[in-house]
Amino acid sequence: MPRLFDSNIKVHFAGSDGEEIFYAALCAAKTRYRLYSCYKYIVNKSPDADFRLPANHVIKVQDRENRHVIQDSGLFTLMFGKGKDQRQTRETLTQWQDKLIAFVEQNGITATCVEIDCQKVLGVEDAWYFRERMRRRLKNPQINVFHFEDGKRGLDRLIDFSSYIAISVPELRIIKPKTFREDTRYLTHYIKNRKPEIDIHLLGCTDVKMIAQNRFCTSADSTSWLAGVKFGYFDDGTQKAHIRHFKREIFERRQAEVKAVIDSRGVPLRAKTLDYCTNASICATICKRKYERAAGPQE
Numbered sequence: 001m002p003r004l005f006d007s008n009i010k011v012h013f014a015g016s017d018g019e020e021i022f023y024a025a026l027c028a029a030k031t032r033y034r035l036y037s038c039y040k041y042i043v044n045k046s047p048d049a050d051f052r053l054p055a056n057h058v059i060k061v062q063d064r065e066n067r068h069v070i071q072d073s074g075l076f077t078l079m080f081g082k083g084k085d086q087r088q089t090r091e092t093l094t095q096w097q098d099k100l101i102a103f104v105e106q107n108g109i110t111a112t113c114v115e116i117d118c119q120k121v122l123g124v125e126d127a128w129y130f131r132e133r134m135r136r137r138l139k140n141p142q143i144n145v146f147h148f149e150d151g152k153r154g155l156d157r158l159i160d161f162s163s164y165i166a167i168s169v170p171e172l173r174i175i176k177p178k179t180f181r182e183d184t185r186y187l188t189h190y191i192k193n194r195k196p197e198i199d200i201h202l203l204g205c206t207d208v209k210m211i212a213q214n215r216f217c218t219s220a221d222s223t224s225w226l227a228g229v230k231f232g233y234f235d236d237g238t239q240k241a242h243i244r245h246f247k248r249e250i251f252e253r254r255q256a257e258v259k260a261v262i263d264s265r266g267v268p269l270r271a272k273t274l275d276y277c278t279n280a281s282i283c284a285t286i287c288k289r290k291y292e293r294a295a296g297p298q299e
Contacts, residue, residue: 004068004199008215008296012070013284015223021277023058024261028254029284032067032299035221038103039074047098051106060107069111070143070221073100079121088121097130101138112164113138117145124149143201148175159194166201181210188214208294215295228283229276237290243279254278
């Protein structure tokens with residue numbers, strides 16, 4: 001399989017997960033790469049349920065409109081987030097995988113899908129069971145995830161098996177807090193040297209310096225664009241300032257662009273929510289420009 005993109009790393013904007021306001025914010029910011037989680041669309045359903053979304057649902061529209069979309073499995077939330085008190089077994093995660101596949105197939109989703117990387121709760125061999133099962137059952141391109149538990153032998157096996165591999169940057173940051181940047185760079189070069197045609201994804205990479213160091217990789221994902229509306233501050237790479245300091249003419253022009261998207265979707269918004277959406281969109285543009293300066297075009 002040829003590399004997904006011929007040039008530099010593309011940062012996928014994560015965290016919108018099918019919400020209309022975030023879809024509008026990212027559309028107005030002209031981002032072309034997205035990552036979303038299927039968690040909320042499958043969590044409370046059985047494998048034989050109806051997973052079909054309306055034809056104009058954000059998940060389906062962004063799948064059609066963007067250059068590349070990645071669907072995360074929602075497994076982290078299931079194992080360590082909202083579902084952390086539930087005991088997971090091969091049987092329960094088989095059901096999760098079946099629901100994920102049904103959701104993708106019933107909605108005609110063409111996104112690249114992240115596997116069931118359950119190494120931390122079920123072990124490496126169960127992760128291989130799900131990896132091979134998903135390849136047999138789902139035609140979509142898939143991302144296989146390397147975790148610390150896999151070890152070097154497991155990494156080699158994974159490289160040989162996979163056409164698209166992910167490295168969990170947050171995991172490395174926890175395990176190797178002093179050297180995670182160097183360790184990530186070592187891993188990406190090792191993977192590329194072993195299999196030059198492979199695609200590499202930096203999972204949860206919000207570090208612009210790391211994006212620059214690994215610009216030869218295929219993709220990364222980040223929720224940094226939401227920090228401005230979550231905490232009130234944005235960082236354009238040269239200074240940190242509050243979102244209230246956006247220039248009025250820039251804010252008003254972007255608000256009109258956001259409103260045009262919202263109106264085309266038939267979504268009613270309160271003025272306060274429209275302001276929130278506009279600020280998020282401007283922050284997305286700031287992040288996009290940072291990625292372009294660090295690693296090249298994001299078109």
